[in-house]
Each structure stands twice: as structure tokens, then as C-alpha cells.
Amino acid sequence: MEFILEAAAQLFDRDGLAATTNHIAERAGVSIGTVYQYFPNKQALLYALALRHVEATRARLTVVLAELRSREPPFADTMAVLATEVAALHHDRPRLHALMHRHAPRVPAGLAVLGALTDRLIAEVAHHLRRCGRGDADATVTAATLVHALDAQLHHVLLDRSDQVDRLVTLALAITDAERPD
Known part of the structure; x- marks a missing residue:
């Protein structure tokens, strides 16, 4: 889960609210389903x-x-x-x-x-x-x-x-x- 948060931190800092869960999943190297397993949005x-x-x-x-x-x-x-x-x-x-x-x-x-x-x-x-x-x-x-x-x-x-x-x-x-x- 920490690697998802780190990917989210990087993208939110770079892109602001334009960061998407799809981009975060891609950055973390996991499927979007894995992101949604821990974070609904x-x-x-x-x-x-x-x-x-x-x-x-x-x-x-x-x-x-x-x-x-x-x-x-x-x-x-x-x-x-x-x-x-x-x-x-x-x-x-x-x-x-x-x-x-x-x-x-x-x-x-x-x-x-x-x-x-x-x-x-x-x-x-x-x-x-x-x-x-x-x-x-x-x-x-x-x-x-x-x-x-x-x-x-x-x-x-x-x-x-x-x-x-x-x-x-x-x-x-x-x-x-x-x-x-x-």
C-alpha cells in the first residue's frame, strides 16, 4: 500500500487534482483494481x-x-x-x-x-x-x-x-x- 501512496504523492505534487487513479496505478506499477482495493477514489x-x-x-x-x-x-x-x-x-x-x-x-x-x-x-x-x-x-x-x-x-x-x-x-x-x- 505504501508504494501506491508514494506514487499518488508524486503525481499529486506534479499534476495537482488532475492526477487520476489510473495514472497513480500506472506509476505504482499495479492494476487499477489494486488501487481500488485499498482506496475507493x-x-x-x-x-x-x-x-x-x-x-x-x-x-x-x-x-x-x-x-x-x-x-x-x-x-x-x-x-x-x-x-x-x-x-x-x-x-x-x-x-x-x-x-x-x-x-x-x-x-x-x-x-x-x-x-x-x-x-x-x-x-x-x-x-x-x-x-x-x-x-x-x-x-x-x-x-x-x-x-x-x-x-x-x-x-x-x-x-x-x-x-x-x-x-x-x-x-x-x-x-x-x-x-x-x-
């Missing part, structure tokens, strides 16, 4: 790719977040590490990432997985805001603003930009500075 393929991406992101960020907790760098450095890691997870195949973000089916199980990852990131960013004295009265709200703003930048503005990490860190610091009392 290309939306199911896109959904499976999105779940695979979220799981890879969760696994990588689990390691990075543990490292940040152990090192406790300054907040700007913390955001630079997070931005670098998240950008790296989105840099490869930018067209596929945009397609998954905009067109992968939104089903309860997938939304729960994505929501859990988002909640974890918000909690971790809130922890680092508090640790670095940058959290306002409610660091969780600032963290949520930050996580969702960076997510929007990654998925709508900066997917194929080489300078995205610096822009993400600048945005993160601007948001946290705006939330600090004078």
Missing part, C-alpha cells in the same frame, strides 16, 4: 496522504519538543527551531501539501488526529512563552494565535519560499510582542 488517497503527513509531523515534533524542553533555549531560538522543523516538513512537495490542506476530506477521525497535534503544539508553545516570560495573562491564547497564524502562513503563503523560516520566526516574535503588556 482519489479523495481517499489524498486523505491517506494527509494522515501520513500529520503522523510524520507528530513523530518529528515529539522529538523536537522533548529536546526543547531539555535545553530551554531563549524564546526566539525556540521559535527558530520549531519553525525550521515545521518548514522542513512542508518544504518537500509544496504542491502536494497545498492540495492536502485544501482538498483532503475532513472526516471526524482525521480531524481528531490533527486537533490533537494542534493542541499539543499550543500547549508546548504556551509552556515556552511562560518559561521565557513572554506569555501574557493567558499564554494559551497567545500560543493558539501563534500556532494558527504560522499554520496559515505555511499552508497559504510560504509553501515554496526559501526564506520561510525567517519570516515565520519574525511573525512569531511580532505576535508575542504584541501580546506583551507595555
Whole structure:
């Protein structure tokens, strides 16, 4: 099944929604029946790719977040590490990432997985805001603003930009500075 997903990833990144299950089967070197045995349509393929991406992101960020907790760098450095890691997870195949973000089916199980990852990131960013004295009265709200703003930048503005990490860190610091009392 993984080879079908890889073929789908390659073709979605190259052709966008014009990729067909027939093309995916051909690229994977299997019959269309084999593709349909696992995936009833290309939306199911896109959904499976999105779940695979979220799981890879969760696994990588689990390691990075543990490292940040152990090192406790300054907040700007913390955001630079997070931005670098998240950008790296989105840099490869930018067209596929945009397609998954905009067109992968939104089903309860997938939304729960994505929501859990988002909640974890918000909690971790809130922890680092508090640790670095940058959290306002409610660091969780600032963290949520930050996580969702960076997510929007990654998925709508900066997917194929080489300078995205610096822009993400600048945005993160601007948001946290705006939330600090004078």
C-alpha cells in the first residue's frame, strides 16, 4: 500500500487534482483494481496522504519538543527551531501539501488526529512563552494565535519560499510582542 501512496504523492505534487487513479496505478506499477482495493477514489488517497503527513509531523515534533524542553533555549531560538522543523516538513512537495490542506476530506477521525497535534503544539508553545516570560495573562491564547497564524502562513503563503523560516520566526516574535503588556 505504501508504494501506491508514494506514487499518488508524486503525481499529486506534479499534476495537482488532475492526477487520476489510473495514472497513480500506472506509476505504482499495479492494476487499477489494486488501487481500488485499498482506496475507493482519489479523495481517499489524498486523505491517506494527509494522515501520513500529520503522523510524520507528530513523530518529528515529539522529538523536537522533548529536546526543547531539555535545553530551554531563549524564546526566539525556540521559535527558530520549531519553525525550521515545521518548514522542513512542508518544504518537500509544496504542491502536494497545498492540495492536502485544501482538498483532503475532513472526516471526524482525521480531524481528531490533527486537533490533537494542534493542541499539543499550543500547549508546548504556551509552556515556552511562560518559561521565557513572554506569555501574557493567558499564554494559551497567545500560543493558539501563534500556532494558527504560522499554520496559515505555511499552508497559504510560504509553501515554496526559501526564506520561510525567517519570516515565520519574525511573525512569531511580532505576535508575542504584541501580546506583551507595555
